[in-house]
Amino acid sequence: MYLLGLDIGTSSIKVSVVDIATQKRIATAQYPEEETEIKSLKPGWAEQSPADWWTNAIHAILKLKDSGSFNTKDILAIGIAYQMHGLVVVDKDRQVLRDSIIWCDSRAVELGERAFDVIGHEHCLNNMLNSPGNFTASKLAWVKNNEPELYNKIDKIMLPGDFIAMKLTGSIGTSIAALSEGVFWDFRKDGVSKELMEYYGFNEDLIPEVKPLFSVHGTLKVEVAALLGLREGIPVSYKSGDQPNNALSLNVFKPGEVAATAGTSGVIYGVSDDLTCDPQSRVNTFAHVSYSSAQKHTGVLLCINGTGSMYRWAKHNFAPNLSYATLNELAATAPIGSKGLKVLPFGNGAERMLNNKYTGAQLLGIDLNLHTQAEIFRAVQEGIAFSFRYGLDIMRENGMRPKVIRAGMANLFLSDVFAQTFVDVTGIPVELYENDGSVGAALGAGIGAGIFKSAEEAFTQHELIRYLEPKNSEAYESVYAEWKDLLNKAL
Known part of the structure; x- marks a missing residue:
């Protein structure tokens, strides 16, 4: 059945x-x-x-x-x-x-x-x-x-x-x-x-x-x-x-557990048992799926509008005939830091983590004699990963300090460059699982219909596919600092 x-x-x-x-x-x-x-x-x-x-x-x-x-x-x-x-x-x-x-x-x-x-x-x-x-x-x-x-x-x-x-x-x-x-x-x-x-x-x-x-x-x-x-x-x-x-x-139900996704938008989502909020509303708190009057579990949500949408834009305009898998392989041939090329991926509406400001997406530091498609697509992925780090630092200010982040093996996490950059620049290991939103919705239906007696029962066969640890955090710290300085100037 x-x-x-x-x-x-x-x-x-x-x-x-x-x-x-x-x-x-x-x-x-x-x-x-x-x-x-x-x-x-x-x-x-x-x-x-x-x-x-x-x-x-x-x-x-x-x-x-x-x-x-x-x-x-x-x-x-x-x-x-x-x-x-x-x-x-x-x-x-x-x-x-x-x-x-x-x-x-x-x-x-x-x-x-x-x-x-x-x-x-x-x-x-x-x-x-x-x-x-x-x-x-x-x-x-x-x-x-x-x-x-x-x-x-x-x-x-x-x-x-x-x-x-x-x-x-x-x-x-x-x-x-x-x-x-x-x-x-x-x-x-x-x-x-x-x-x-x-x-x-x-x-x-x-x-x-x-x-x-x-x-x-x-x-x-x-x-x-x-x-x-x-x-x-x-x-x-x-x-x-x-x-x-x-x-x-991703079986993220308990306070302290954290999930991430990098689809059209990018999100880090942490479960809390406190009714907490960011004073500037840069990250947002909503009722989690397990919320009730007796068990007030909330989800603290960092949303970045321009993640997969930024990568899609770059593909359509710089390499429309290449697959995303090919672009990911191409990005892997460029070095860390993309030879100085930087991308601010904020071209999909006002960003809440930037106090509802709209900077527009920006491709910065182009050297016409140096940069190729490889650097462009690596810079896009690095810029998206840097935006996650920027938002995660806001979450840390508000007491969310994840020891590991769970994500689905989908969208940008299919790219080795993005996945490892995300881990390196945040300094937090990532567990990758096969499940995606449609599978989660199906399992949720089983819980809601009483087919599974509890949420825990719906995930008894949840299997880890891949575990990533930081490898190049030190190399990325100065690159991220340069990127953050460019973002502050744009703001």
Whole structure:
């Protein structure tokens, strides 16, 4: 018997089927093969169509079905991971009213900063653990201020995973973790923040029913089951933002454990049992998948917008016909420090760890007689690794001191150059595992449906693939110092 996991990513939809007995993936598919477009109607804006997510999810599941490697009728539950912070709005007929304003959109920064000042820094940080920033609540405020006729038609607001669950089941719901990532949740009062709702003028009826994250969020509709070849009535029993879900997929549940990912965005995510926050809101604290009123486990999240997106840009513009694997091999031929070439990978919207500033991506120190593709692609990977170090130092300021970091063997961690540079420049060993977001979503579904009696039971066969230790930390320290100096000048 099996579990189905969907990962609603920015670049594509990935789906996997996991065997319950072995906890291993037996089939996987992705759609589309090329990265999904991010619509940027103005500088700093970023939108995607929820209808496209649903269409792509259907294609991905049908592609998985066509593999013929399992019986779709043996799938017992569905889990969903999704890109965080996106705003989806629907009317009373559950029709989407506009494209989703997604996570890397910067248009609501000023609104969020004003709310931070008026509601009060102390209250926001103490109760919501974050500045409203450009999170989901502030995105909704932008719609209210700039598209009032559309806003008045809104019946419910959702995050991307809530929307996909609605399309699968017909039910609309949310969770504490989802509301916390939108900065709607008051951790001290264990409820939706009345102060934020009143300040922005939101009606609480806009918030869907709040359900436990590991629970039945609806059952598969007859017509959807028929379309996808699945069993009618199976539950969607797990929904989580991609970064808490990535931590789950790596068996990161306990305080002090830390996960990382380097996909379209880059993230370091550490679990804490304290309701802590960064005074400048450069890193953010949300409810972890294991959060409850009795067990207040939070996830401290460092997000870098321009990681995989920076590497994709470099590939498309400097070597469009080469594969990522070839580029990684090419980067390995260049020396540490890329012969003085430096990259600031911050060209994908305002960066929270840079106090919501936008420097733009920068390629610095180009020597037309010295630098080749090898140095360019190594400098991009080094610049991304340096941005992780910069953010990790902020987390260290806030008491997060990981002894080891777990990551999936995927995306930039497939590159030996990036993986070793990450370890060398942070000084922290990395454990690499096979699981990814879609596998984590499937295992989460098993926990939520009660197929696994506990989270621990879902990871009894979790296997380490590779362990990396620092080798060149001393050589990188001066290179990182030069990079940091360039970043400070850009800021």
